Amino acid sequence: MEVVVAVAKVSKWATHESGDTLEMVERPRGGISFVLVDGQRSGRAAKAVSNLVARKAIAELAEGVRDGAAARAAHDYLHAYKGGKVSATLNIVSVDLGTRTLVLSRNNPCPVILVTPEGEVRLLDEPSSPVGVYPWTKPVITEVDLREGTTVVVYTDGLLHAGEHRGEPMDLPAVVRGMVEEGWDARRMADELLRRALELERGRPRDDISVLVLQVTPDEDGEVRSLSVRMPIPRVP
Amino acid sequence: MEVVVAVAKVSKWATHESGDTLEMVERPRGGISFVLVDGQRSGRAAKAVSNLVARKAIAELAEGVRDGAAARAAHDYLHAYKGGKVSATLNIVSVDLGTRTLVLSRNNPCPVILVTPEGEVRLLDEPSSPVGVYPWTKPVITEVDLREGTTVVVYTDGLLHAGEHRGEPMDLPAVVRGMVEEGWDARRMADELLRRALELERGRPRDDISVLVLQVTPDEDGEVRSLSVRMPIPRVP
Numbered sequence: 001m002e003v004v005v006a007v008a009k010v011s012k013w014a015t016h017e018s019g020d021t022l023e024m025v026e027r028p029r030g031g032i033s034f035v036l037v038d039g040q041r042s043g044r045a046a047k048a049v050s051n052l053v054a055r056k057a058i059a060e061l062a063e064g065v066r067d068g069a070a071a072r073a074a075h076d077y078l079h080a081y082k083g084g085k086v087s088a089t090l091n092i093v094s095v096d097l098g099t100r101t102l103v104l105s106r107n108n109p110c111p112v113i114l115v116t117p118e119g120e121v122r123l124l125d126e127p128s129s130p131v132g133v134y135p136w137t138k139p140v141i142t143e144v145d146l147r148e149g150t151t152v153v154v155y156t157d158g159l160l161h162a163g164e165h166r167g168e169p170m171d172l173p174a175v176v177r178g179m180v181e182e183g184w185d186a187r188r189m190a191d192e193l194l195r196r197a198l199e200l201e202r203g204r205p206r207d208d209i210s211v212l213v214l215q216v217t218p219d220e221d222g223e224v225r226s227l228s229v230r231m232p233i234p235r236v237p
Numbered sequence: 238m239e240v241v242v243a244v245a246k247v248s249k250w251a252t253h254e255s256g257d258t259l260e261m262v263e264r265p266r267g268g269i270s271f272v273l274v275d276g277q278r279s280g281r282a283a284k285a286v287s288n289l290v291a292r293k294a295i296a297e298l299a300e301g302v303r304d305g306a307a308a309r310a311a312h313d314y315l316h317a318y319k320g321g322k323v324s325a326t327l328n329i330v331s332v333d334l335g336t337r338t339l340v341l342s343r344n345n346p347c348p349v350i351l352v353t354p355e356g357e358v359r360l361l362d363e364p365s366s367p368v369g370v371y372p373w374t375k376p377v378i379t380e381v382d383l384r385e386g387t388t389v390v391v392y393t394d395g396l397l398h399a400g401e402h403r404g405e406p407m408d409l410p411a412v413v414r415g416m417v418e419e420g421w422d423a424r425r426m427a428d429e430l431l432r433r434a435l436e437l438e439r440g441r442p443r444d445d446i447s448v449l450v451l452q453v454t455p456d457e458d459g460e461v462r463s464l465s466v467r468m469p470i471p472r473v474p
Contacts, residue, residue, distance in 0.1 A: 001472075007464040017267070022464065024261060025295075028288050030254070032468055051265050055299045058262075062292045095468065146470060187465055194461060219469060224431060227244040227259065228424055228465040231269055231332065232456060233383060 001148055002219050003095050005034065006186040007212045008194040012042045012158075013204035016234050019046025020156050020210040021054040028064045030097030035061070036210060038089040038108075038156040040132075046208075053078050053088045053131060067092050067105045071139040075107065075131035087130040090139070091154050093214060100146045102214070105139040107131045110157045113176050114142070117149030121177045150216040151180050151189075158209030159193065163200025170196060186213040238385050239456050240332050242271065243423040244449045245431040249279045249395075250441035253471050256283025257393050257447040258291040265301045267334030271449060272298070275326040275345075275393040277369075279445055290315050290325045290368060304329050304342045308376035312344065312368035324367040327376070328391050330451060337383045339451070342376040344368045347394045350413050351379070354386030358414045387453040388417050388426075395446030396430065400437025407433060423450040 011018040019039040026032055035057045039050030056077045060070035074090055089108035096103055104112055104124065111125035128140040144150065153176050163169045175196070179189050190213045197209050248255040256276040263269055272294045276287030293314045297307035311327055326345035333340055341349055341361065348362035365377040381387065390413050400406045412433070416426050427450045434446050 001470040003466075003468045003470060005464075005466040005468075007462075009462040009464075010460050018462075021263060023263065024464070024466065026258060026260065026288065026291075028285070032466070048265070051263065051299070054263075055296075058299070059292075059296055062288070062295070095470075097470065100470075100473070191461075191463070216470075221467065221469070223247050223469055224428075224467075225244075225246040225255075225469065226428070226465075226467045227242075227246075227261070228463075229240075229242040229261065229269070230458065230461075230463045231240045231242075232458070232460055232462065233238040233240060233332075233334065233337075233453075236337070 001146070001216060002221070003214060003216055004186045005212065005214045006190040007210065008190040009210040010194060010198065010205060010208070012206065012208050015043045017044055017047040018208045019043065019050055020208040021047070021050040022210060022212070023054045023058045025058045025062045027061060027094065027096065031095045033061045033092060033094040034212060036091045036154060036156065036212060038208065040087045042208060049078070049086055049088050052081065053090055057090065057092060067094055067103045068139055068141055071105050071107055075137045078132040079135070082132060084133055087132040089130045089156065093152065093154055093212060095146065101143050102146060102150065102152065104142045104152060107137060107139045110155065110160055113153040113173055114144065115151040115176065115180045117147050119181070121173050123173055146216055148216050148218060152214040153211065155211040156208060158205060158207035159197050159211050161207065162197035162205065162209065165206070168200060170200065186215045189213045238383070238453060240451060240453055241423045242449065242451045243427040244447065245427040246447040247431060247435065247442060247445070249443065249445050252280045254281055254284040255445045256280065256287055257445040258284070258287040259447060259449070260291045260295045262295045262299045264298060264331065264333065268332045270298045270329060270331040273328045273391060273393065273447055273449060275445065277324045286315070286323055286325050289318065290327055294327065294329060304331055304340045305376055305378055308342050308344055312374045315369035316372070319369060321370055324369040326367045326393065330389065330391055330449060332383065338380045339383055339387065339389065341379045341389065344374060344376045347392065347397055350390040350410055351381065352388040352413065352417045354384050356417070358410050360410055383453055385453050385455060389451040390448065392448040393445060395442060395444035396434050396448050398444065399434035399442065399446065402443070405437060407437065423452045426450045
């Protein structure tokens, strides 16, 4: 069995800096965590906030702190630091090898899509608040066994709202269901979800858009772990 | 112009936990850093040490601390924490969008290979000490402009020594030169370097092996950033 994760990410049109931050860290007891933060507004200010929240969550997770406590710590830190005036959404996706589970933590009104090995599409949309604004905010956590055939799709609201101003946003659970039924891999799903969102925004996204797809698949490449990253370099201004 | 990074990593034969840790973090002023740490010995003890060193370096880089200071901090922390009795190698590879340079920081006797856009293969092998043991250890830093056609290969000594007990290790600079001349991409290079190392070790590596390949290439995919991760899940013991 192996876990494959693919992320695709783009900034709001005409801004160099995305207000979305995606970080990844190894869990000291085994496994890996992904943290996706969408800072309020866009551009440099949003980047600073999302960096702050992501950094705090990652630092906690890297020290072995459990996901719920890491999310609470990120909230408390932002709340104390910015006096409750700035918000950010926070999603943590963890592959926990200790418990052999996926831990999905949401501080985000935006839902998470979970497709079970049986093909059931669950929309994790229990009411959830962003971090930073309300006192004692805590995450909504869903924990499921690591089972072959599971797919998880986590995204920022830029994906949800793409095309909305023209009244034609995607029906994300239906799109994801179709992709899973056709056997798409995580890389292809993430790239295509982003491509469709950009198309709905006519190539000029009105918000930062990030999407993460995680799949639990049969073992294909033995004991080798791998990582690939692609980052465009902005032209000299 | 874009930067593409590929990492491949495997544990010593019959150990679940690699003593090598690879972490990645966004730089708050723009860009990305990769930290590769090889903890002394292998298995759980080595993992704990490499996690500690990587975590410290990543925390510093995430706060905007310059690479040389982050490497010094990681050394000082390990040296103070373990009383100078435990060592680890530390490589930091940074894409700095502020200075538009690649910053290659070594605390590792193991060299780094840099191929320039003109095809010159430079072996960065200036004497360099691991962190943790000697007082006031500092990194050897090489900084080069971000130029299309540049390739960097960073690895732990597991790659260097693969096959050595049979007297047939790879001539890494020559192998890398050949791959670059044939126009291989980063992913293919990293996978093939690891594959050859495993072959030289007859599939049973006597040490953890990690290899990171970074290439600066023409822009192929617009403004989209992407990340792919693959992680095998160990069988239930």
